[in-house]
Amino acid sequence: MNDVTATEAHCVRALAAKDFMSGAHPIWCPGCGDYGVLAGLERALALHGRPPHEVALISGIGCSSRLPAYTNCYGFHGVHGRALAFATGLKLARPDLEVITVGGDGDGYSIGGNHFIHACRRNVDMLYIVMDNRVYGMTKGQPSPTTEPDWDSEIAPGGIGLRPFNPLAVAVASGANFVARAFAGQPDHLAQLVVEGIRWPGFAFIEVLSPCITFRPEQFDWKAKVRHDEAMIQNDRAAAIAATLADDGFNLGVVFKGERAAVTKPSQPIAPLSDIERQFTVGT
Amino acid sequence: MTAGTVFLRAAAQAGYYGLMTQLFGPQVRGGEAAALVQISTAPIECQPDRFDLFVALDWDKVEQFAPEIPLDQSSTIISNPADGAVPASIAKSKARLISLSMNDPGATRLDKALRGKRTNMFATGVVAGLVGLRAENLRIALAQVMVGKNVDVMEANTTALAAGIKAATALELGFKLEPTREMPRWLITGNQAIGLGALRGGVRFVGCYPITPATDLVEWLAPELQKLGGRLALAEDELASINMTLGASYGGVPAMTVTSGPGLSLMVETIGLAVAAEVPAVLIDVMRAGPSTGIPSKTEQSDVNIAIYGSHGDAPRVVLAPMSVGDCMTTAEWAVYLAESLQSPVIVLSDQALGQAQAVVDPGLARPKPLRRRTNGVSPGAQFKRYAIAADPVTPMPRPGSPGYQWVGEGLTHNEVGIPVGGAGAHVAQINKRAKKFDQFEPGEWWGQTWGQGDTAILTFGSSVGPAREAAQRLTGAGRPTRVIGLRVLSPIPRQALAQALKGARRVVVLEQNHGAQLYRHLLGNKAVPVTTESIARPGPLPFRPAEIAAHLA
Known part of the structure; x- marks a missing residue:
């Protein structure tokens, strides 16, 4: 992994994680993985070094989507599943801002699945962090796209019986160029990945295993299952997809880096409006 | 359509007003079509009761257009004898029939393949000759419409036009127009006028998804936005296009999305978000016949309910409608000012009849006074409350990047700061705050x-x-x-x-x-x-x- 402690040239102020805390009290349950993600994100933003007012955190709906208000950054908490689209518009209009989208597995992979695919394709320069707990927590425990097929729940007795969605493989296949997995229980490692993702020129995607202790208490064991895997694959999408399909979902680190160019910044004005109006004139 | 466009443009060159309505088959992607052109010495703002002249380039599928092309006993039909008898749907008008060979009898198959059949330009020449347009007007119009075509094609079309004008001298049908004076005017479609009005209003970001009959609006806008340093994003669906629009607007850039009824239906949830989070946004709905897929290429004014009331919860917004092709410009520009100054979604209900009509209009229509977004006025030192309950229901929304005013736009019921709360007090207070914006609105x-x-x-x-x-x-x-x-x-x-x-x-x-x-x-x-x-x-x-x-x- 790259050394991310050095700040970029335009990030001159020394910042601490607390500079990014809003002081608002999260609604999350005690033991929720999202606390670790929030802590890791605040550390990462301090490491990155751009002040809170230059950062915008965009989210949809769900437990994890409450995150923007817990930071001291600009932010927007919109409708379910559309955070990536909102963030895309914001970044295209305001390339000077640091745009980070956050949300959960239901928000990003189910109702927002189409936007996930197209954000990977479009390659606008922003970071997308998904806090994946493999359950709809806000609505009290329904299986999400990443839930194991045999997980028993009230709405799907005996299990949903569907093959889980593989976000990393989909991201690589859809054209993402920075694809990584982190764990909420290791906020320092998460912070390193987040800084790298923020500084990545183009769309960066980090899937974070973020346990839901309330509806998925068995996820408490995730901390024993995760392992670091430095076998990052460069450019070979087929190999990266094969690797992400083959692993058990607990390898942490950057999975894939590609070289596809990011969407370019908008052009400078080259004509006044009066020039544009001239095309409509007829007659003398 | 090229024939209609050249004729209308030539008439505009000569100083006439005009209106061209386009008829397409239901399949949208091309195929049979009809151009309905009206020419007058006074402005034209509606379709007529009847047409004087019907020129058939061929009779293919004409029956589907017949109800939209009213003819009567005093109308005249010109058709190629080689195309056969006038179909019953047109013949029942009992209009006078004139047989005129409009194809070049000397053209070989290779000629036709290389340079087109040119029947349309011959016919344009005939009609222009019948109403008394000068060859010079036609030449300029043709050059403008055919810009970028190769010399061979230009030459072939010019020849066909001249032949048509000559053929018209042999016909005396009494269609000569009163003479008029050349005047500087604009030739513009309703969709272009909406696009131009939006640019005048300051729109520099457009999020959109292709949909008939709104696509040509954004196709016109895309390069023009780039010239102005703006941007058009082609989204993956209308859910994305409206959310991209809100994102850009949250960033401080006046933003717009353009769609038709089915797209507006998909956007309804996010209209509620724009209301609750108080984000300016202009939504253009070029209405078409609905519900569901309806008739994509044809007009209807049936999205009034969804535009005014479409949303769950109490979600007031501004709904405007342009009154003519020219007024599309004024209404769109004003829509941007209202969205920005009221921090609200503003829906503009245009329709296919206005949007895809091309009209000769007088330039220099009155323009609304610019109104801007309120981004400052926050008292220094105090905690910034984005959704403050104050005398003025429109509260400052500082541009992201401004130090010290970080705020989170919120679709959940929120307090004055913008933090989600579930209580009745904040809910009622914020609903009242937003309602007050519209209660006070004075157009x-x-x-x-x-x-x-x-x-x-x-x-x-x-x-x-x-x-x-x-x-x-x-x-x-x-x-x-x-x-x-x-x-x-x-x-x-x-x-x-x-x-x-x-x-x-x-x-x-x-x-x-x-x-x-x-x-x-x-x-x-x-x-x-x-x-x-x-x-x-x-x-x-x-x-x-x-x-x-x-x-x-x-």
Whole structure:
């Protein structure tokens, strides 16, 4: 992994994680993985070094989507599943801002699945962090796209019986160029990945295993299952997809880096409006 | 369509006003089509009761257009003898038939393949000759329409045009127009006019998804936005396009999305978000016949309900409608100012009839005064409250990047700071705050317009204003004084201006092109018109014609 402690040239102020805390009290349950993600994100933003007012955190709906208000950054908490689209518009209009989208597995992979695919394709320069707990927590425990097929729940007795969605493989296949997995229980490692993702020129995607202790208490064991895997694959999408399909979902680190160019910044004005109006004139 | 465009442009060159309506088959992607062109010495703002001249380039699938091309015994049909007899759907008009060979008899198959059949340019020459346009006007118009074509094609078309003009000299049909003076005018479609108005208003970001009949609007905008340093994003669907639009707007850039009914249906949830989070956004709905896929290429005014009321919860917003092709410019520019100054979604209901009509209009229409977004005015030192309850319901929304004012736009019921809360107090306070913006909204002179003073009032909007005005003129001329009230603001209802406009009217009729009388019920339900008000409401896609309206009122 790259050394991310050095700040970029335009990030001159020394910042601490607390500079990014809003002081608002999260609604999350005690033991929720999202606390670790929030802590890791605040550390990462301090490491990155751009002040809170230059950062915008965009989210949809769900437990994890409450995150923007817990930071001291600009932010927007919109409708379910559309955070990536909102963030895309914001970044295209305001390339000077640091745009980070956050949300959960239901928000990003189910109702927002189409936007996930197209954000990977479009390659606008922003970071997308998904806090994946493999359950709809806000609505009290329904299986999400990443839930194991045999997980028993009230709405799907005996299990949903569907093959889980593989976000990393989909991201690589859809054209993402920075694809990584982190764990909420290791906020320092998460912070390193987040800084790298923020500084990545183009769309960066980090899937974070973020346990839901309330509806998925068995996820408490995730901390024993995760392992670091430095076998990052460069450019070979087929190999990266094969690797992400083959692993058990607990390898942490950057999975894939590609070289596809990011969407370019908008052009400078080259004509006044009066020039544009001239095309409509007829007659003398 | 090229034939119609060249003819209309040549007439505009010569100083005539004109309007061209395009008819396409239902399949959108091309194929059979008809161009309906009207030329006059006075501005034209509606389709006519009948056409004088029908030129058939071929008879392919003409029956599907016949109801939209009214002909009668005094009309004239020109067709190629080689194309066979006039189909029954057209022949039943009993119009006079003139057989005229419009194909070049000397053209080989290779000629035709290389340079086109050119029947359309020959026909354009015939029509231009019949009405008395000069060859010079046609030459300029052709060069403008064919810009970028190779020399061979240009030459072949010029030759065909000249041949057509010559052929017309042998016909004496009495279609010569009164002479007119060349005047600088604009030739523009309603969709282009909306796009230009939005650019004038300051829109520099557009999020969109292709949909007929709105696609040509964004196709026109894309390169023009780039010239101005703006950007158009082609989204993956309308859910994305409206959310991209809100994202750009949150970033401080005036933003717009462009769609038609099915797309607007998909956007409805996010309209509620724009209301709750108070984010400016302009939504253009170029209406088409619905519901569901309906008739994508044909017009209807049936999205009034969804535009005004579409959302869960209490979600007031501004809904506007342009009253003519030229007015598309004014209304779109004003829409941007209202969205920005009220921090609200503003929906503009255009329709296919306006959007895809090309009209000769007078430039230099009055423009609304710019209104800007309130981004400052925060007292220093105090905690910034994005959604403060204050005397002015429009509260500052600092641009992201401004130090010290970080705020989170929020779709959940929130307190004054913007933090989600579940209690009744904040919910009611914020609903009242947002409602107050619209209660206080005063559209001034831009509310709409009244024409005439008769004691019968036709109250209408959008593309129905034109035929209503023509009908009112005829009724007034026949001794039944009739006024027309066109509403540019459909919601919130401009009560004072409307009451003033209705003063002295003994009979009020609301005219609209949908089956459910959506505008009538909106106005009546809000007690904005007398209980005795009548309704003329019928679905599209056929346009209202002046004679139809006059007959209703007689």
